[in-house]
Amino acid sequence: MPSRDGPAVEVVDLVKCYPRATTNAVDGLSFTVAPGETFGLFGPNGAGKSTTIGILTTRLRATGGRALVGGVDVSRDPVGARAHLAVVPQHNNLDRALTPRQNLLYHAAYHGVPRPEAEERAKELLERFGLAERADRRIEAYSGGMAQRLMIARAWMHEPEVLFLDEPTNALDPQTRLLIWSRIREMRERGVSIVLTTHAMNDAANLVDRVGIVDHGKLLTVDTPQNLVRGLAGQAILDLTVTPAARDDADEVVAALRELDGVRKAERRPLPVGAAGAAGAGRGAGLGPAGRAALAKLGPGALAKLAARARGNGNAPTATLSAAGAQGRIRVRLHLATDPANLLGPTLSLLTGRSAALNDIHIGEPSLEDVFIELTGRDPR
């Protein structure tokens, strides 16, 4: 990678207002991307991510502010800026009149890569992206996943300093998604600066160094994924699937759980698909790493003992890990300010007191997607 002082990308008070629009698509956005950094630009539909990438890659002109790529101002010197960057756009813009190999060679020629070097690189990239066998066939035969792989290979042909990827895994099958994430990781390891938009933020969480969350054209926050997750209301999550007693009110059960010591927030969540049926019932404790750690602290058989204690002398109402019918079942997420192990007993006691059945319990940690929902809300755009 060419070494240069200063940020790989610098965006200062960037504004874009499309003709006849009543609001700005990008509304005073500022952020920088350090050399070698992988930066995730996340936001709901219509937040202004593609517009920002369009300006940075010289496809669109900004209405105001400044944007530099590789130290070059994209409005003053778009040709100079293009020498530093490559883009994988959201929509297929391959040249259908050319074969896949020709697409790569044409792109290299545009960027002044000498022909023998370009041919060598194209051969290597077609292999790395699993496209070698179809490299000289008509491009119409390419699936969406193949086209996406080819567009990423094309972006790599002139070994850019900064790579922009606009939703690189959108609408792809799991195999192609895995391949693409691993190729992006390789580029990162080679020192390329990467700006990435995606809705698959939990997939991207392990790849990005920092995340900027945008909505309505404005930056809501920018930080490392770890700090963003740590900054959430609670540090751990307890997901409960509960069947309240027939005479009880579901919202009152949630309100009571919210009052437990160590609970910062309690919210109703949609039941996972299939959970309403018999298949989801009575699976008991589904534990992630944090959950296993919490239970390890309690010692073996802890849940059984807790359940026995909660059952009391047999006349008391019971709360059990049960496979009760799906009717009336609710899912509640507790954001905790304490070790999940401290909440297991009180939760079970509370449910026992209300004659509620505990159908499932899962201890986890908040994800980047939880941070995103917290900041941008639940309403679809």
Ligand SMILES: Nc1ncnc2c1ncn2[C@@H]1O[C@H](COP(=O)(O)OP(=O)(O)OP(=O)(O)O)[C@@H](O)[C@H]1O
């Ligand atoms: N060519 C255009 N003309 C007018 N308005 C546009 C145009 N392109 C985008 N917009 C509007 O600008 C806003 C930002 O759109 P943009 O595509 O940048 O969002 P996005 O965050 O990339 O969304 P998505 O996740 O759906 O791709 C939206 O309100 C969109 O409707």
